[in-house]
Amino acid sequence: MPLPSLETWSDEQLALEAQAGSSACFEELVRRYQARLMGFLGRSVMRADAEDVTQEAFVQAFLNLDRYSTRWRFKTWLFVIAQRLMIDRLRRQKRQRTTRDVSEADAVTAIDASDALTAGEQSARLWSIARETLGEEPMRAIWLHYVEGMNTRDVARVMDRSWVWVKTALHRARRKLEPVLGDFVDTEFRQRQADRKQVMTHA
Amino acid sequence: MRDLGPQLREDAARLTPAFDEALHARTMQRVQAARRERLVATVRAPAHFSWRLTAGALTMSTIAAALTIWATRPAEPTPAQVDAVIQSIADAGAPIRDTFTRPITGMPNSALLVRDDGERLVSFVVDQLTMLPGTQTPAPHMPTPAGSDPVPQGPV
Numbered sequence: 001m002p003l004p005s006l007e008t009w010s011d012e013q014l015a016l017e018a019q020a021g022s023s024a025c026f027e028e029l030v031r032r033y034q035a036r037l038m039g040f041l042g043r044s045v046m047r048a049d050a051e052d053v054t055q056e057a058f059v060q061a062f063l064n065l066d067r068y069s070t071r072w073r074f075k076t077w078l079f080v081i082a083q084r085l086m087i088d089r090l091r092r093q094k095r096q097r098t099t100r101d102v103s104e105a106d107a108v109t110a111i112d113a114s115d116a117l118t119a120g121e122q123s124a125r126l127w128s129i130a131r132e133t134l135g136e137e138p139m140r141a142i143w144l145h146y147v148e149g150m151n152t153r154d155v156a157r158v159m160d161r162s163w164v165w166v167k168t169a170l171h172r173a174r175r176k177l178e179p180v181l182g183d184f185v186d187t188e189f190r191q192r193q194a195d196r197k198q199v200m201t202h203a
Numbered sequence: 204m205r206d207l208g209p210q211l212r213e214d215a216a217r218l219t220p221a222f223d224e225a226l227h228a229r230t231m232q233r234v235q236a237a238r239r240e241r242l243v244a245t246v247r248a249p250a251h252f253s254w255r256l257t258a259g260a261l262t263m264s265t266i267a268a269a270l271t272i273w274a275t276r277p278a279e280p281t282p283a284q285v286d287a288v289i290q291s292i293a294d295a296g297a298p299i300r301d302t303f304t305r306p307i308t309g310m311p312n313s314a315l316l317v318r319d320d321g322e323r324l325v326s327f328v329v330d331q332l333t334m335l336p337g338t339q340t341p342a343p344h345m346p347t348p349a350g351s352d353p354v355p356q357g358p359v
Contacts, residue, residue, distance in 0.1 A: 023235075030230055031222070038226075039219030055230045059237045126214040146208045147215040177207055 011074035019065045026065075029074065030058050037082050040143055043127060044136060049089060057082035076154045079144065083158050126181065133176050137161075138169040142177075145170055 006014065006028040017025035037057060041050040060081050061068075068077055131139045137159065144155045145166075156166045 026234065027231060030227060030234075034227055034230065035219055035222050038223075039215060042218065042220070051226055054226070055233050058230050059233050062234045063237055126210060127218060130211075142207075142211065143215065146211040174207060178205060181205075181207055181210055 012070045015065065015068055015074045016070065018062070019068065026062055029061075029078075033075070033078055034058075036148065037078070040079070040140070040148070041082060041086055043131065043139060043143060045086060045089060053082060053085045053089060056085050060085070073154065075148065076150065076157055079148070079150075079158045080160075083140075083160075126177075129180050130173070130177060133180065134169075134173050138173055141166055141169045142173045 006025060009017075009025070009028070011029065011032070014025040014029050018029065034054060037054045038050050041053050045053065057078060061078055064081075068074070127139070127143075130142065134142070141155050141159055141161075144150045144158055145152065150158070152166045152170065153163055155170075156163045159166065161169075
């Protein structure tokens with residue numbers, strides 16, 4: 001009987017097999033989470049840094065598989081590693097900029113705000129609005145909650161924050177983003193309607 | 204309150220890059236390189252001998268053979284096991300030909316290869332058995348590098 005495809009295995013099953021030495025299982029985990037980590041990290045660091053941190057996160061996960069327990073969701077464990085590596089990198093960059101007499105307060109956010117989004121990504125304006133109105137950390141929390149589907153406790157673990165902090169951040173995010181989202185959706189809707197009308201007219 | 208989720212997810216999908224085969228290949232290369240480094244680091248020569256094992260002088264089969272010897276202790280390794288280690292080191296280009304093995308006194312998890320003229324020694328000190336496929340022996344503590352530790356210490 002053929003072996004079931006690894007694609008059907010849970011993350012935790014794959015992690016256990018990887019612990020026992022299966023490279024194929026670890027590779028499947030990399031396949032599952034590479035782009036997702038890039039998406040998450042890409043909101044906060046430049047693309048090249050996001051790629052580097054993504055790779056480093058997988059290397060660290062691999063080297064420390066013996067410390068992984070299925071009492072964690074693998075995804076949460078991996079995102080904790082990635083988040084810590086990213087924070088380290090941002091701190092290093094901030095220190096380097098400080099030593100070069102660049103304004104200390106804006107060192108990190110300057111990179112984040114201007115370079116994190118490429119021109120092609122500007123179409124997804126909602127997240128840049130989220131960054132501007134909420135700030136860096138709450139934006140990451142809502143990404144983990146809404147995009148990665150993590151519950152508030154797992155978000156708290158990844159962010160190294162209390163559960164209450166996460167609940168509050170999510171609540172504030174909803175309050176601040178709802179009106180923005182309303183305008184955003186309305187504008188998009190009106191634009192689509194206008195485009196459709198134009199197409200009909202030409203037809 | 205309206206549900207922000209669908210719009211946020213839709214936008215996040217636009218921001219998330221497509222799966223990148225090249226990045227995936229680079230990541231796996233780094234993982235494999237890290238694995239080799241770890242294994243080489245855990246198979247180390249005694250400091251008081253000038254002998255140094257480098258990544259190029261070691262193969263997985265060398266390490267696997269050394270582990271096999273370790274795993275059979277306290278029984279003496281069989282001649283075939285000893286030959287396997289010697290042969291794989293010779294295959295890797297290391298200048299060891301006539302050797303014998305014995306456990307290193309006071310050093311658990313170790314095997315020692317000694318050339319019969321006594322000039323060269325290579326010890327295998329195995330700290331991380333779980334890195335090898337099929338090895339079920341619990342791994343002793345592996346010290347982490349200095350600096351911040353990005354890996355969570357355990358379940359919350």
